[in-house]
Amino acid sequence: MSKKLQEEVIQSLQALNPPQPPKLVGFLSSEDPAARVYAEWTGRNCRELGFEFELREVDREDLEESLIAANADAGVHGIIVYYPIYGSQHDRYLQQIVGLNKDVEGLSHTYIFNMYQNIRFLDEERKVKSILPCxxxxxxxxxxxxxxxxxxxxxxxxxxxxxxxxxxxxxxxxxxxxxxxxxxxxxxxxxxxxxxxxxxxxxxxxxxxxxxxxxxxxxxxxxxxxxxxxxxxxxxxxxxxxxxxxxxxxxxxxxxxxxxxxxxxxxxxxxxxxxxxKMTIVVLLRNLLRLYQNTLAQQNSS
Known part of the structure; x- marks a missing residue:
């Protein structure tokens, strides 16, 4: 099943033929061994499917500023944070810092609201699809x-x-x-x-x-x-x-x-x-591709 979805993602990426591969940046700010394994797994799958991946290990006290900087970086097309970090309400706050146009996990308030309200697009023209949790x-x-x-x-x-x-x-x-x-x-x-x-x-x-x-x-x-x-x-x-x-x-x-x-x-x-x-990782990259497509659609309409 994951291989079939992989093929669809690869074909969609090749059809776009971007000047550079969409880039996913992962933020690791905890000592949780499972988080590191997930980060390594993400990176391997990214590269296999033709995406770029960068893992940034930052102290959790510096994570907020690092996320804000990644939001502003046009070379970053998707952001994933490996939780838990504080294991508290503050983690939810950090989820909301990730920009809507880079949230591959679909954890932003707008995406969660749309999911529960059964709203499937971000625009009235129904060209920019909402992102769903992986x-x-x-x-x-x-x-x-x-x-x-x-x-x-x-x-x-x-x-x-x-x-x-x-x-x-x-x-x-x-x-x-x-x-x-x-x-x-x-x-x-x-x-x-x-x-x-x-x-x-x-x-x-x-x-x-x-x-x-x-x-x-x-x-x-x-x-x-x-x-x-x-x-x-x-x-x-x-x-x-x-x-x-x-x-x-x-x-x-x-x-x-x-x-x-x-x-x-x-x-x-x-x-x-x-x-x-395996399916979850491919869906994550499918979301990354969708964010990239959404950015192109918004650029073309402006």
Whole structure:
């Protein structure tokens, strides 16, 4: 799946034929070994696909000024920051410093607002596309590849009739993913440690964006057996999706570093995707290319 998306990104880049490769700058300001591994992985994939990558290691107290400088640098086309840095609200503040036209992770307020409101473009002419967060978008690309999206239906409604459970409601992945899937027409059960919420656009997709409905008393036992797709991303090695709840022939996707599905899932699922890390990296570069295309579109219209 990632190779197919890689080919699409490479072809789009070659079609643009830019005078210089779009440049992604990564900022590493923590001692987290996982962050360094991710940075090295990003750089390797950048170069393999024809992009330029530069890793800048800066003290976290200097990161704010470094981001502002990168925003102003016309030679930088995308910025990624390897979190956590402070592991607090200040990290969210730093996310908002990255310029809208360089935010490859889609973490800026405008992008988050557009995602939840189901606004897909930044301009009225619908030429400049909004950027989506990488991991949720990677899951969507997997579902598109698996043809869970029904291409006979109109764009934006192609999950109509699908029931999906997302186990994880983090603000980074779980909640955005549930919103995106519901905005595309699915009925999504969002499962957290405390409750279950329903994300949907109403009967017949009457609403333009998703709404959230409480499901009092519901647990995984209620929603997983109803689901065509089960997506789980719970950190820690103590959680497993109960196999007996999974509908025969369901699609199961794991996006946690831990395996949330026991090996026996292959006996129940029609398709099992154990990890989406490679897909996430390609989506990151796809976002970089989109930012570059957006910059060109805005230059041509001015």
């Amino acid at each position: 991991t949720p978008l990677a899951v969507i690309k997997v579902l598109e590849y698996l043809q869970i999206y029904n291409t006979i239906l109109p764009y934006g409604n192609r999950l109509h009739g699908r029931t999906i459970t997302v186990i994880n409601r983090s603000e980074v992945v779980g909640r955005p993913l549930a919103a995106l899937l519901a905005n595309d027409g699915a009925y999504v059960y969002s499962v957290d440690v405390n409750d279950v919420l329903g994300f949907h656009r109403g009967q017949g997709l009457k609403k333009k964006r998703h709404e959230v409905t409480e499901k009092p008393g519901w647990t995984m036992k209620d929603c997983i057996p109803l689901s065509d797709v089960v997506i789980s991303g719970v950190p820690g090695d103590k959680f497993k999706v109960p196999l007996e709840l999974i509908k025969d022939g369901a699609v199961c996707i794991n996006f946690s570093s831990e395996k949330n599905f026991a090996p026996g899932v292959k006996d129940r699922a029609s398709i099992y995707i154990p990890a989406i890390g």
